[in-house]
Amino acid sequence: MTKWQSLIHEQLRKERDEAITLLQEWVRHASVSGAEKSIQESIASRLATMGLDVDLWVMGGDELVRHPYFVSPRLTFEESPNVVGVWKGTGGGRSIILNGHVDVVPEGDEAQWTHPPFSGEVVDGKLFGRGATDMKGGNLSSLLAIQVLQALGVKLKGDVIFQSVVEEESGGAGTLATILRGYKADAALIPEPTNMKIFPKQQGSMWFRLLVKGRSAHGGTRYEGVSAIEKSLLVVQAVGQLEKERNDRMTDPLYAKLPIPIPINIGVIEGGKWPSSVADLVKLEGRMGVAPGEQMDDAKAEMEAALRGLAEIDPWFAENPVELEWYGARWVPGSVEEDHPLMEILHKQFVATTGQRAVVEASPWGTDGGLLTALADTPSIVVGPGVTQVAHYPNEYIVLDDIFHCAEIFALTLIEWCEVSEL
DSSP: OOHHHHHHHHHHHHHHHHHHHHHHHHHHSOOBTTOOHHHHHHHHHHHHHTTOEEEEEOOOSHHHHTSTTOOOSOSOOTTOOEEEEEEOOOSSSOOEEEEEEOOBOOOOOGGGOSSOTTOOOEETTEEESTTIIIIIHHHHHHHHHHHHHHHTTOOBSSOEEEEEESOGGGTSHHHHHHHHTTOOOSOEEEOOSOTTOEEEEEOEEEEEEEEEEOBOOBGGGGGGSBOHHHHHHHHHHHHHHHHHHHHHTOOOGGGTTOSSSSOEEEEEEEEOSOTTBOOOEEEEEEEEEEOTTOOHHHHHHHHHHHHHTHHHHOTHHHHSOOEEEEEEEEEOOEEOOTTOHHHHHHHHHHHHHHSSOOOEEEESSOOTHHHHHHHSOOOEEEOOSSOGGGTTSTTOEEEHHHHHHHHHHHHHHHHHHHOBOOO
């Protein structure tokens, strides 16, 4: 164990109880979209106490909402401020962003929870609650990495930029706002729930809506109509064939363990208005995965081509083409080379902290790292302590030991990436 590792490990042990209490406080803020103000003000206050330069603001304005990467179900964010805290370096070192979101998905049916969803209860080394794993526990790891270095009197050459953002669950408007505000760095770490796996690549995704047309008739003479429900079955098959073709092209070894690396999921189907009538319209809504390195417009073009091809299967679609709309949430894909210097540092510090080699895979879902990589020229790597399998589920939890392992890895990484000042 190196000098720094020993000091950091011991300091984290001293701060453990207080840190768990802080995470309980964060989880007790029911920070669903549109209600993040209280937790963000609490985080801003803590960052100020730590001596960081704090920027708390309500995002908005034409520059944001008219930006081609802007996606959100709303245009006003008075109860959803962004927070950035900058731990200024002495100069001459590489900078880094520690980015995490505080918005959480709704808790759903409380009856399915063993512990109240915003309780923050600790049982058998796990802390339960909505947002514990996705991703307030990871945010705590980032905060602790800074806090422990400060407690040890460390001064870094490079800036460390702690970002607590909103709107990630809706497509990334919070992180987009930080980029437009001028926050960039030489690299970024995003502690989303990866089970401590390292994700240098992340899938993007887009929501789509399909309108399948039919012709209404009385159910007793249904042969005089054209069922949009029956036609929608052909559309679903065409989308499934497109998914297969796109995934057959995937050769990236980081996706080898995923049965469907870039899925196309149809999650909503609505159609018909009366049991004795032939349905004249069906609505399908879904999510299309986008591969790292793939342009989103290229993926859209493949979907459009697949839908045009329906006319060759059934003449009905030649006169009544499926209407396609891209709407709602969107996450930009991202990719960092496996030999990137930050990857090498993470590997080394992971082994030093855990005694094991890190598992490196590609993310099956999107994060704000895609925006940082593509738009801010800030290569972003996703690695965090949360439990992937319970994100967005009832009884969401995080393993507390993993939070402190991640904090130790991050602190050691900051020392090597940003460099310790000689001052």
